[in-house]
Amino acid sequence: MNSGERLSELAERIRSSSRITVLTGAGVSAASGVPTFRGREGLWNNFSAEQLATAEAFRRDPKLVWEWYSWRRELISRCQPNAAHLVLAAWSRRFTGFTLITQNVDGLHERAGTQYVIRFHGSIWEVSCWNRCASSPPRWWDDSVPLPSIPPLCPHCGGITRPGVVWFGENIDPSIADRSLKAARCDLFLTVGTSALVYPAAGLTFDAKTQGAFTVEINPEATPASGSVDLAIQEPAEAVLPKVDALLREK
Ligand code: BJW
Ligand code: ZN
Secondary structure (H helix, E strand, O other): OOHHHHHHHHHHHHHHOOOEEEEEOOHHHHOOOOOOOOOHHHOEOOEOHHHHOEHHHHHHOHHHHHHHHHHHHHHHHOOOOOHHHHHHHHHHHHOOOEEEEEOOOOOHHHHOOOOOEEEOOEEEEEEEEOOOOOOOOOOEEOOOOOOOOOOOEOOOOOOEEEEEEOOEOOOOOHHHHHHHHHHOOOOEEEEEOOOOOOOOOOHHHHHHHHOOOEEEEEOOOOOOOOOOOOEEEOOOHHHHHHHHHHHHHOO
8 A cells, every 4th residue: 555545544534433532642743843752852961751750760859850841841832733733633623523642741732722632641731749738739730931940849838849740650540541441442543653662551552453443553663553553654743644634625
């Protein structure tokens, strides 16, 4: 199958599916200028996500971990949703039965106007009290850039806050995991811009396939999921999605 035939197949699957679920990863925001985690530019001060995105790292050096998040918040605040975000946002409004699960914490899907977003790994724009003090809510919105202090402090107890994201070794919020598993019960499952290395998010594609969905991957590179999806499109999301959208608009 050549590239055009793959895109036509995807457009046809979208037309004929009642329930469409999309899983996105860092690659969908790459064209907006947000660095991916495992690309060469994913390193910050020579630290990898695996070294910084853990409760142990935070316990050891909260200032270092917050400096990474502060740098990312500043960078993301200057980025705009790209063509891939915009097409997915349009589909979320156009198709009933459309759900978008994102591993991204950048908020660009929401800024593009996407409906029904499940934030699998939380949000970089939320924080919670590290001590989980009794008077603080589980997490709250804080989009201040730059942060008033590093680490930012809990207004309820004066202790330090942590980013409202899911780190390695932490469980996915059970209601988010449950909604995502339900969304994997669909006709078409499209995975876009993820290395498919981090579980349990990566398992959703297999869950969907096991439950009868037609599975599609959009990623310029091969991933551990590429061999098992029904259709692999090895091109950038911001190029593929507008082309598929154009096919959908043809009569
Ligand atoms: C393009 C593109 C373009 C470029 N267009 N594409 C062994 C086996 C199985 C599991 C485990 C295991 N050992 C440990 C685990 C568990 C662990 C895990 O999966 N580890 C693996 C690394 C092995 N998982 C967890 O710990 C999870 N929790 C859990 O399992 O709970 C149970 C438990 C409890 C107690 C103990 C143990 C288990 C939680 C995972 C949390 C992940 N958190 C992060 C950070 C979030 C906050 C933050 O942003 O700071 O989430 S890590 C980071 O990886 C982030 C991402 O959401 C996630 C996935 O990355 P993603 O999105 O796929 O990005 P990349 O960079 O990897 O890939 C980008 C892709 O885009 C590439 O493929 C490019 O080719 C492509 N691309 N340009 C389309 N233009
Ligand atoms: Zn507190």
